[in-house]
Amino acid sequence: MGKGGAISESVLKKVLLSYAYVAIWIFLSFSVIVYNKFILDQKMYNWPFPISLTMIHMAFCSSIAYLLVSVFKVVEPVSMSRELYFKSVVPIGALYSLSLWFSNSAYIYLSVSFIQMLKALMPVAVYSIGVSLKKEKFKSDTMANMISISLGVAVAAYGEAKFNSKGVSLQLLAVAFEATRLVMIQILLNSKGISLNPITSLYYVAPCCLVFLSVPWLIMEYPLLRDNSSFHLDFVIFGTNSFCAFALNLAVFLLVGKTSALTMNVAGVVKDWLLIAFSWSVIKDTVTPINLFGYGLAFLGVAYYNHSKLQALKAAEGLKKAQQADEEAGRLLEEREEGNERKIDNQN
Template sequence: MDSSSSSSIPWSTIWVVISWYSSNIGVLLMNKYLLTNYGFKFPVFLTMCHMMSCSIFSFVGIQVMEIVPFQSLQSKEQFVKICVLSLVFCFSVVCGNVSLNYIPVSFNQAIGATTPFFTAICAYVVSRKREAWLTYATLLPVVAGVIIASESEPSFNLLGFIICLSSTFSRAFKSVLQDLLLSSEGEKLNSMNLLLYMAPMAMLVLLPATLLMEKNVIQITVDVARNDIKIMGYLVFSSSLAYFVNLTNFLVTKHTSALTLQVLGNAKGAVAVVVSILIFKNPISMIGMCGYALTVLGVILYTEAKKRYSSNITN
């Protein structure tokens, strides 16, 4: 058999990966533009728009277009578990959007790259799950890189740093909780069906939060739209991208593997940093770039160590 033809990557997979990169980086840049450059300082309302979009598109994608088979809930206990996941998911997304008010996308991505570190901590605290010592060792450069990047970040903001760190921790905590709460065969949901249930729940939580924390935001948005109708296009575009991030994430995993998704995610973070610097012209030091590169290297080593540890257990 011709090795070149057997190892070639299908065009469908390439387009899915490109779409995943574009939607991920696009929603980050769009949110940053709206919240800082455009001056639409309502991150909770923006997140609610995202969840509304995810609710609508998920329903259409699963029930109408049948992208994946519909999975119904099996019990009240499963419903309660998904509610808990929705709250954590909601907190993570809100914190991520709020942090963009204070720190540049490049620094946001550097902090976000520490997700494996927090995942390992949460897995041990919640379920006493241990990794090989080599896996834990690879997390040292992940943390060290962010510390270096933080120390030399020209646009460093302590509040933004703490909020982004909270978002990263919540994202890691959600992944551990998801494995723990939906671990039985009868409760497992694919990511698209899980989003179908989680997005409306998150939207119901965000609606009163928006009305309490960002009073008159709807009236303000209407008033802004009267003078600049582009704001509506920005909100719709940002909200649509938020759904396509989840859709393409699912498709990349389907066309490749969860491990490949992690590796591609590492590269995506680096691309997002470069693109954001080129677009927003935020200052960044050479030491900061080295710190972020160290973090990415650590995540790559972590992924490789996890892969080897898993294969050894299997064998």
């Protein structure tokens, strides 16, 4: 096969691998969401203990991450002082524990489809918090886009057949805490040159989550579990559920590492539509036309936001390449001038 054919095969292989990473991430994310709903929903498995479920996930992920980092040395740990750990990682762990706690709690009160619609507010929360903490520049067109997303979600909420104010409040709190966590990662870690992949993130952050969650667990859920004589831990259900949660972190690592964070955002939109369709057709959740219209508006806003981010990334890459080209040209010019000077010296 000719050179052009070889290049075509290489490009095709890369494209197929990218689609494979996207498919794996969508499948695992889909599985974790539906599995958590199955466990927590009163009409299904009926185990309404979201803090306990989150702690089981964190205990499982902490154990596997510890084995991979400290025992089998599959992943290198990050060089981190105790001071940096307590000032940077611990606050992020606290925010992550709150995000997971409230997000899982929302499954008790809301449908899968409506939760995905509310999650469309994530770019709004991240941008708003980024602007307030001076990590993002305020732009009127971006803010207008954020308002359009918010209006779309508001319309979807207005059309929700089984609207539950407690569930909505929990999910909005989960979005707010998760958005704050993402911004704080940029401020507390990335700005200091520290980058954590999903395994090292779990290695450092998951134990913090366990500690923070143990306080509300002792107050809110432990007394109920202690007094419930019929309670028993189904190791098959909770083991496979925890494994899916850990595998999802690996899938994030593959997807972002082999493609980009923007690809994950776009794939997330596809996943949301699939979950809405699944929620309506299989779980038999009620999805109204107003729901779909509102989420459609929000979807367009999120799609435009992702497109704007992509254009900004391309512009930044173009500027970086231009700067590198200028530096290379300057270096070549200096070498040429030095060569000319040497020739003149030799002639003299």
